[in-house]
Amino acid sequence: MTSNPKHTLRPLPSVMVAPNGARLNKADHPALPETVAEITATALACARAGADGIHAHVRDQDGNHTLDAGLYRELLAELALTVPAMQHQITTEAVGRYSPDQQIDLVRSVQPALVSVSLAEMTSDGWTSQVEDFYRWCDDSGIAVQHILYSPDDLGELVRLCSQGRIPATRLQMLFVLGRYGQGVPSTPETICGFLQLLPQLASEPDWAVCAFGHSETACLRAAERLGGKIRIGFENNTVNENGSVARDNAERVGQFISGRSSS
Template identity: 25%
Template sequence: MSQGFITVAPTGAEVSKSDCPPLPVTIDELVAAATDCQAAGASIIHVHIRDDDATSTLDLQRLKDTVSALRESCDLVIQLSTGGAVTDAEPDRLAVLEAEPDMASCTMGSVNFGDDVFFNRWGFVRRLHQAMQDHGVVPEYEIFDLGHLSNLARLLEKDGLPHGGHVHVDFVLGVPGGASGDPATVADMTDAVNRYLPEGTTFSATGIGRTTMPVMLSSVAAGGHLRVGLEDTTSYRRGERAESNAQLVRRAADVLRIAGREVATPADTRRLLSIA
């Protein structure tokens, strides 16, 4: 039976606590969400942090404290966001790696992000990739549009394989300004992975908002993995707010099982992604 792993993205940088009361914004809330999500079937936690006012931050000491608290409380693979908010400066984004996560995100190009621009110039992408190699951090390459996959192929050709040698990408679909969150887009991206990237490359996919279920089902059908969480959608179904991140993880685990796939444990996922 093939395995599928689940990444939970519990917080993000955009959703407010007032609009989504279950959103974990303190370290204690994040730790509680992590333990609940691991019990529900998650293997990886994609971490954004907030300051005392619940505003997105890349404060390095807070990141270090968060990584330490998560390591003490759960076995999840800790993946820090190097994206932060769209306004964060490149030096602060690079400094995230000093918190010594297991993984970190590496976005493969710029993209319109609603009314804003998530800016990832080529020079910075290369610096971030090289810094992850130097720090021994495994990247998850974030793909917001089809061209980002050809960018990744060029990056690997110029700068070599990531730490651990395994390439893993995440399709982030349905962002206003990025690729659509529908089965055809998942199929196009899966085909591009097979054509452009090294044999054995794995992928996960997340659908933003109302695209959550089409992307989830398409990724599972294509042999991919899943990302869910309140960062990506605050609804469970039309007209019904999500109760928690764990509720979204449980649904993803149910989808994997219905498809005849085993829900991977954190240890399984570490082996698959070559995380020491």
């Protein structure tokens, strides 16, 4: 299979905004975007604030997370018109609702330039030929897969699969997730070191980023940048600014993080 000419694999954005996620809604914050129009407007505001990428979830008519290929195609088309300089990443997040086959079907249908894929979710039914074919197809098609890793153990599993040739080991992109939604697992900057200790086991140096939850999000993201990583920021994980105030919107989170770099 030859590479897809419409996709040119680029490095991860330095600041990727995650404006909505799969779990929160307008009851959590009225500025959380849910419709295609709202997500697109948020992307534009965040681009003006300094974000160079967006990690987007689409919602159904009731505001619920969905892996709807049609909605993703609509969103990507709007983002291409409105913020063409940004990188546009879709998600395959299961949230306990979608199987690996459904996640794979979404990516094959939409064929995005960038997609985030949780290794733990994709292998929840075990390592199958369909999963292996999916990762190889993405690599052959020039689709940038950002491997979502919830713990150093997940990274250890990725290292193992890469060493066995089951997942392409070049041009690896990763997201280290610090903490958990509502599980009492705090986000701490020190957690990053557990991931970084495993990176020398890979055949090539990966492109990595970090996301974190709650009030400690900013401290974790600043630590990631100091260690050479990139960041994912936004209402998917946290709605509170570094000074403890509730952010007006995603663009304020982005802008305040970027403006605070000089003093961190």
